[in-house]
Amino acid sequence: MGDRTRRAPLTSLRSLLASPVLPAARGLLGCALSAGGVTVRITEVEAYAGTAGDPASHAHRGRTPRNAVMFGPAGHLYVYFTYGMHWCANVVTGVEGEASAVLLRAGSVVSGLEVARLRRRSTVDRDLARGPARLCQALGIDGTAYGTDLLGTGPVQLRPPAVPVPDAQIAAGPRVGVTGAHDREWRFWIAGDPTVSAYRRHVPRKGPGQL
DNA sequence: TGATGGATTACA
DNA sequence: GTAATCCATCAA
DSSP: OOOHHHHHHHHHHHHHHTSOHHHHHHHHTTOEEEETTEEEEEEEEEEEOSSSSOTTSTTTTOOOTTTGGGGSOTTBEEEEEETTTEEEEEEEESSTTTOEEEEEEEEEEEEOHHHHHHHTOSOOGGGTTBSHHHHHHHHTOOGGGTTOBTTTTSSEEEEOOSSOOOGGGEEEEOOTTOSSOTTOOOEEEETTOTTSOOOOOOOOSSSOOOO
16 A cells, blocks of 8 residues: 555546546546557547536436436446447546536557457557447447446556646547537547547438538 | 437448 | 447337
């Protein structure tokens, strides 16, 4: 228990995640996320308010079995299954009951490159964790990791960056794949990073896209 | 109970 | 541009 140099940063990351979702989202950039023998540096995230007037949040309509972990303490993993085939990962933020979370949209693989390549089939390294579902696939994250305390010793672990990403290097824009609330620039990414996913406005399944 | 659309990705 | 493919949510 004499090692403060490892514990102090985790404590500080814990409190960062317990802060409001926008600063928490920014602070997640540059963090290392490890699972299944692969580590990625987080390069792109999106903030989702919980019950507080964000129609795009999975917690907007209140607590359900699927989003229950969002209502718990910050720093836990919220994973959900979508489009019948993809898993996406979020970090719970804020105070208990607030249900805000940050979607991890992209990262660059910093270790476990060969394992990640195997999980992702043939693709260029830049695309290994470029996109929320690709990131989960590269790390082998699925529903079994639901609720994991990311700052503990569980199957998915989050660690702060050695050097925080300078604020001047953080870019912001509207969230990807979200139907409404395009006025909110709640997507953050590391400016110039090649692993950031391309912005596409959400396309409705049927009918012409209207604004 | 049935319909609808989704915080996506791969491929034509 | 569209298929793939399961699930949460909503209307009736």
